[in-house]
Amino acid sequence: MLSIYPRGEIFHIDYSQGAVHLVRGSLGTKHKDVALRYQHKLEIAIAEGAQSSEWLNLSRTNFPPKTLGRFAAFFGVKSSTTWKQFRELFEAYKKRQASAGEIIAATVEDYVGVLDCFGNFLQEQDISRITDLDKTKIEEFKAQRFQQMSKSKRFTNGTSLELEIVRLHHAFAYAVGSGVIQKNPIKVNRKRFDETSDADPYTGDELKALRLTCR
Numbered sequence: 001m002l003s004i005y006p007r008g009e010i011f012h013i014d015y016s017q018g019a020v021h022l023v024r025g026s027l028g029t030k031h032k033d034v035a036l037r038y039q040h041k042l043e044i045a046i047a048e049g050a051q052s053s054e055w056l057n058l059s060r061t062n063f064p065p066k067t068l069g070r071f072a073a074f075f076g077v078k079s080s081t082t083w084k085q086f087r088e089l090f091e092a093y094k095k096r097q098a099s100a101g102e103i104i105a106a107t108v109e110d111y112v113g114v115l116d117c118f119g120n121f122l123q124e125q126d127i128s129r130i131t132d133l134d135k136t137k138i139e140e141f142k143a144q145r146f147q148q149m150s151k152s153k154r155f156t157n158g159t160s161l162e163l164e165i166v167r168l169h170h171a172f173a174y175a176v177g178s179g180v181i182q183k184n185p186i187k188v189n190r191k192r193f194d195e196t197s198d199a200d201p202y203t204g205d206e207l208k209a210l211r212l213t214c215r
Helices: 032-048 054-059 065-074 083-099 105-124 135-150 159-177 204-212
Strands: 002-007 010-017 020-026
Touching (some): 002 032, 010 065, 020 065, 054 065, 065 159, 083 105, 083 159, 105 135, 135 159
Antiparallel strands (some): 002 010, 010 020
């Protein structure tokens, strides 16, 4: 049984069988009508099964990725999402963040630049599905990007590449949270990073290098 309930000011959703709570999570909204719409869409997805297109449709909404990922994993949803489809979802998510004032517009542009570069690499490798990525391909991309960046006069060290990999890590973290993939293929060194401040502590020249070397 699927049900919604308020916890504090925010509505949550719970799937249970009898007295056993199997999977639950936040719906990220204070509004009951919105929560009911999410509940209805999730009910359709569950009823239609793991192959239902409603799972992908839900990821295009403001349905919290972490909660959707939990439900998708529980119901055995195996993603066949292409890179193109995921990119559209992730860009839409970042634009919603910018509209809400959570990040600045320049940060969205930086992500778009990174996605352009990675998309070009995937096209060269004849990879279309995001689930076909592995650590080996990520390392090949890193090596290629370092060579491309090192040819730029603006490139002075490896921090631009580090920033690009951090942004890709964030993109794949969103994919994990949305149930598109099970594990993030990119590991990053933990360091101070705040995307709301336009990628501090990296310089403006390094960010320009990141964009220009992919053209």
